[in-house]
Amino acid sequence: MSDTKPLVDVRDLKEYFPIHTGWGRTLPLKAVDGVSFTIKPGETLGLVGESGCGKTTVGRTLLHLYKPTGGEFYFDGELVTEKNMPSLRKQMQMVFQDPYSSLNPRMTVEDIIGEPLDVHHLYSGRAERREKILSLMETVGLNAEHATRYAHEFSGGQRQRIGIARALAVNPRFIVCDEPVSALDVSIQAQVVNMFEDLREKLGVAYLFIAHDLLIVHHISDRIAVMYLGRIVEIADANELNNNPIHPYSISLLSAVPIPDPRIARSKQRIIPEGEIPSPLHKPSGCAFRTRCPYATERCAAECPELTERSDGHLVACFNK
Amino acid sequence: MSDTTPKKAPFSMQIDPALFEPATAEEKKQQEVMSESTTFLKDSMKKLMRNPLAVFSIVVLAFILIVIIVAPLVVPYGYSEILKYNGMKDKTAMNLAPFQYSANEQKYMAENGVTLFPHIFGTDELSRDYFIRVVYGTRVSLAVGFFASLIVLVIGVLYGSISGYCGGRVDLIMMRIVDVIYSLPDMLVIILLSVVLKELLDGSKGIIARLGTNMVSIFIVFGMLYWVGMARLVRGQILSVKENEYVLAAKSIGTSSPRIIRRHILPNCLSVIIITTALQIPSAIFTESFLSFIGLGVAAPMPSLGSLANAARQGMQSYPYKLMFPALMICLIVLALNLLGDGLRDALDPKLRK
Incomplete structure (x- = not known):
């Protein structure tokens, strides 16, 4: 798998938001400041970090929901620009x-599910549209009788399934999952995550799976x-990071994962980094984590520090570890 | 406990699976019961019909509409027709009370053995049948209210939605224009505009001439002035609605901006737009009354509810019922429209579906 061409190739992606501080002055908020990664076809890359670190912004910038400030994004070898984005939306959801x-x-x-079909003219008649929608609903585990109901009549998990069916409508090859399970109950989370896995196996889509729950990310990500x-x-790699984290921030993040057995949990020490996360408006110089x-x-x-390779496919941005 | 269940540590919080029992078929069925599916419009209408106040106002409005359409066909008097007796103005027919005949009419009926159509609301100081004048006044007022609100609705929603959706510099410039129009003293502008428009429209032919230049100028004045309120409101609503993730989702699908406005943003602003339009109609009726009051509204023999009320004001001491009829009509229309607006807002909100 390592020699296949990457489907998603992000190089030095930047997204700055202008923050108006009054009297016409603006400061750039560097939400995403030089992010690079690749995702192979059918692969899942988990993206974790605490609130406000720019995870969501990465996902949205990839889909041009925000205009990227800088950097390049190659999709299947093709540079994504403002111009070819409309046609690429059929492949990225x-x-x-x-x-x-x-x-x-x-x-x-x-x-809701039919909208992508309408927008991209993916059917020839009412009957075909209906048929496609019903098959999508079946894919995500919804009954045909749900088709004429409104979203508020469903539970959180069912709603998320509707959202997933909408994303699948255009047969995408890459789906950005922006914390798709963090608003759901734990029991529903498992259902939805397993569905993501099934869909990957069945349809071969690649995911950028954004989350702050390390257990779920570890479960689903390559x-x-x-x-x-x-x-x-x-x-x-998911297992490598779990067993052998190198960056001090990753270590403290992993130590915060709750362990279901209280005896082991008690013996394990939690590493809590000092202080608060700095404001992204006034980032520390050099390595942002140094404070x-x-x-x-x-x-x-x-x-x-730049990302350097420590072992096969394990990249870390730290001078001292 | 079977072998497959995990070993339970003493004092652990783990729940014993043996305590659970499977749900019966009946219990499972209870979980599946959900409301039947209907279309959006059918559903809203059903809900509207369940609201007694809304139904009441629909009945009142329908009644008023039927009266103003049918009455001129039934009542044998014209709105500007002065009652005559033997080709002369019937001087005894001035300021009659409701259902009263003038002395000349009584004489005529006795001579010929016929019954004349009664003056349901009496007559005015120029011996004109008051009922038919109120009916025509209601026609004028309602027409002004509806068309003015329609113009306000179209301009306001278009302008507000573009401004709110585009945001940034476009929004800034468009809203400053609105601010300028908003800051003009509206009564002064209405008076100036109606004077100018009267000059401009006089002598025109076709539809405008048939409607009456005064009426058309009132529509235009309303359209030009009152859309700003609607535009501001729609813009504010859109600013809040467009922050929802479903708008972002539509963008990521690749939906075009006009379609996003049409399918996602406007339907979610609908309740505010409907209630404002419903309230705009009475406000237009009031303003038209004011214009008629100062002589810039509909031209003299054509009555409107406002000018009727104004005329009745002078004889209020002797004939208080003359003020009551047009005033009651205004009240009924305004109240019914407000209640209907309320009912529509509730009916169109799918979240309130039971």
Whole structure:
């Protein structure tokens, strides 16, 4: 699998938001500051990090929901630009975080799932449209009788299934899953995550799976990227990262994963980084994590560490570890 | 406990699976019961019909509409027709009370043995049948209210939705224009515009001439001035609706902007638009009354509810019922429209479906 051409190739992606500080002055908020990664066809890359580190922005910028400030994004070898984005939307889709606000309350399920079909003219008649919608609903485990109902009549898990069916309508090869399970109950989370896995096996789609729950990410991902304040600090295979995290931030993040057995949990020490996450408006110089890092040196303040390869496919951005 | 269940540690919080029992078929069925599916419009209408206040206002409005359409065909008097007796103005027919005949009419009926059509609301100081004048006044007022609101609706929604959806510099410029129009003293502008438009429209032919230049100028004045309120409202609503993730989802699908506005944003602003339009009609009726009051509304023999009320004001001491009829009509129309607007807003919101 390692020698196949990447489906998604992101190089130095940047997204700055202008923040108006009053009297016409603006400061750039560097939500995403030079992120690079690749995803192979049918592969799942997990993207984790704490709130506000830019995970969601990465996903949205890839789909041009925000205009990227800088960087390049190659999809299947083709550079994605403003011009070819409309046609590429048939191959890239997104599943949103909040199943309550991501479905239009005034549309029936049929119309919600049918909208991508309408927009891209993917059917020849009413009957074919209906047939396609019903088969999509079946794929995600919804009954045909649900088609004429409104979104608010469904539970969170069912709503998320509707959102997934909408993303699948155009037969995409790449889906950005923006925290698709974090708004759901734990029991429903498992259902939805398993559905993502089934769909990957059945349809061969690649995912960028954004989440803050490390257990779920570890479960579904082939590889995991850890983000901190707009930059990726570590990328590795899911198991490798779980067993052998190198970056101090990844270590503290992994130590926060709850363990279902209280005896083991008690013996394990949680590593809590000092202080608060700095404001992305006033990022520390050099390595963004240095203000909370126990290993920080003067070099960390002076320059920003690049991702370097430690072992096969394990990249870390740190000078000291 | 079977062998497949995991070993339970003492004092652990793990739940014993043996305590669970499978749900019966009946219990399972209870979980599946959901409401029947209907179409959006059918559903809304059903809900509207369940609202007694809305049904009441529909009945009242329908009654008023039927009266103003049918009455001129039934009542043998014209709205500007002065009652005559033997080709002369019937001086005894001035200011009659409801259902009263003038002395000349009584004499005529006694001579010929016929019954004349009664003056249901009496007559005015120029010996004109008051009922037919109120009916025509209602026609004029309702027409002004509906068409003015329609113009306001179209311009306001178009302008507001473009401004709100585009945002940024487009929004800034468009809203400053609105601010300028908003800051003009509207009564002054209405008076100036109606004077100018009267000059411009006089002598025109076709539909405008048939409707009456005064009426057309009132429509235009309303359209030009009152759309700003609607535009602001729609813009504000769109600003809040477009932050929803379903708009983002539509964008990621590749939906075009006009389609996003049409399919996702406007339907979710519908309740505010409907209630504002329903309230715009009475406000237009009031303003038209004011214009008629200062002599810039509909031209003299053509009555409107406002000019009727104004005329009745002078004789209020002696004939208070003359003020009551047009005033009651305005009240009924305004109240019914408000209640109907309320009912529609509730009916069109699928979240309130039971």
